[in-house]
Amino acid sequence: MAEYRINELAEASGVSVRNIRVYQDRGLLPPPTIRGRAGWYSDQHLVRLNLISRMLERGYTFATISELLHAAHHGMRVEQILRGSPKGGRFRNFKRAATITINELKKTLNASDRSIALSQKLGLLAKDGAHYAIQNPELLEGAEILVKSGVDLEFLLDRWVRVQGDLEDVAASFVSIITDTYFDENLPNLGEQGVSNMADLIQAVRPMAHEIVETTFRKALDEQISRAIGEAATYFDAATTGDDEPDTTAPDSTGDQSGPGYETTDIGTLNTETGR
Template sequence: MAEYRIDDLARAAGTSVRNVRVYQDRELLAPPIRRGRTAIYGDAHLSRLRLILNMLDRGYAFAQIKEMLDAWQSGHSLADVLGLEQATGAAGSHEQPAVVPMNELVRMFGTQLTPANIRRALDLGVLERRGAHFVAPSPKLLDAGYELVKLDVPLSEALALAAELQKETDRVTAMLVGLVRKYVLDPKGDDWLPSGDELPVFADVISRLHPLVMSALSAAVDRSARRMIPQVMGDRLIAMAERVRAERGE
C-alpha cells in the first residue's frame, strides 16, 4: 500500500494541502495514521479524497457529501459490506506503486534524464518524489516509456505521448462512466441519496464500473493495435518484403 504525507496526498489528488485540512475538519476525510509527529495517509485516503473532489465538482455541498458518507458508514454500510474504496475500484485492482531510486532512472534513461524531463514526469504523475527516491504509481507506464527510449524515441516525446494518452483515456472513461450516471443514477433525481435499502443496488452499480472500464478500454486498445500497427508501418513492411524477395532472386 502506498503511503503519502499530506503534500503528497494533495498533489496526487490534484488539490491543495489547505483543502485536505478543510475536508478533515469537516469530517469528510478520516484522520491520518500518526508516526511520531508525522501524519501518514494511504490509498484509502486518496480514493476518498478523489471522491470528495468529484462530488464537489458536481455541485454537492459539504453537508450533502457528509450525509452520503455517513449513510455509507451506517447500518447497511457500503463501507462495511464492500469498503468504499473497493466499491470504487481503488482496492486490489490497480498496480502497486514501485520505488525507483535515482540510479535506476539514470540506468533506464541515461543522459535524457534531464531536470526538465524529471519535472515533466512529476507534473504528469508518471513519477512522484518520496524523499531521496522516486515512486512510479504505474510501473507499466514507466516500463513503456523505457521501451520507447530503447527504440530511440526521445524521452521528451514519450512524455508528451503520456500526457496525450492520459487526456484521451480520461475523456473516454468519463464518457463511459457518464452513460452509467445518465441512465442509472440521474433518472432518480439530482438530490437522490441511496437509502439503507438502496445501498446494495448502488454498491453493485459502483463496483461494476472499474472492471467495466478496464475491460472496454483493454479490448478497444487491442483492436486498435491490431489495425494501426500494420497501417502505420505497412509501407516499411512491404519494402522489407520486396527487398528480401529481391535478395532471393524471386
C-alpha cells in the same frame, strides 16, 4: 471533500504517521497532493487506509494487498490476477527501495528536467526529498526499453498526456451511462438510499468499462501493429526487388548472336544459313 495533513490523517485513520509513510513507500497508498511545501491527503486516502488496516487484520501480506488494490483499481477479476506470472526487474527492485535518484533517472532514461516534471504530473514519479518515489515500475521498465531503442522520452510522455486526455473522455462517456439516466429533476428526491444505489451502479460500470476498453484497445492495437508490419514488409520487398532486378541492358549469357545469318524466333535464334 475533506483534506488532511499527514498528522490529521493519522489521527482520523488510527494509523501511525510512520506506517502511512511505509504504505506509500510500498505503493499501497497514493502520494499526497503537494501544494507549496505541504502534502495534503483526501477522503480517498482515508478510505484506502481503513481498507488496508482491515486487510492486514485478516492476515493479508503487503504483496497480496498491493495486487488486490491494483486489481480493484482496474476492475480486474481474481482469475485475471492469477493469470499472469510473477515478474522481476530492476525497477521493481527500486519499488521495494521506494526511491530512485535523479542521476539514475538521467542515466537509465536520459531524463531531462521537463521529462521528470511530466513524469510527476502523470503520477509515474513522486518527489521524495532529494529522491523520487517510483509509482509504476512496469511503466519505467517499458520506457527504458524504448529509450534504449532510440525513442525520445519526452516524445513518449507527451503521447501519454494526449492519451490520458482521450481516456478521460472515454471514462466520462461510461459514467454518463448512469448520470444521463438518473441526473434529472428527480435527483433531489432520491434520498440517501437512492443516491447510494446510484453510486453502486456507477461502481458496477467500472469492470464492464475496463473490459470493453481493454478488449477494444487490444483489437485496435493488433490491427495497427499488423498494418505497420505490412508497411515495413512493403518497403523491404521494394528494396529487395530493386537489388535483385536483372539488368535488361546486359548482353544475353549466350552472347550477342544477332546480325547476318541469324533471325530471332519464338524459341531462340536460328542460323538461317545452316537451318540450325
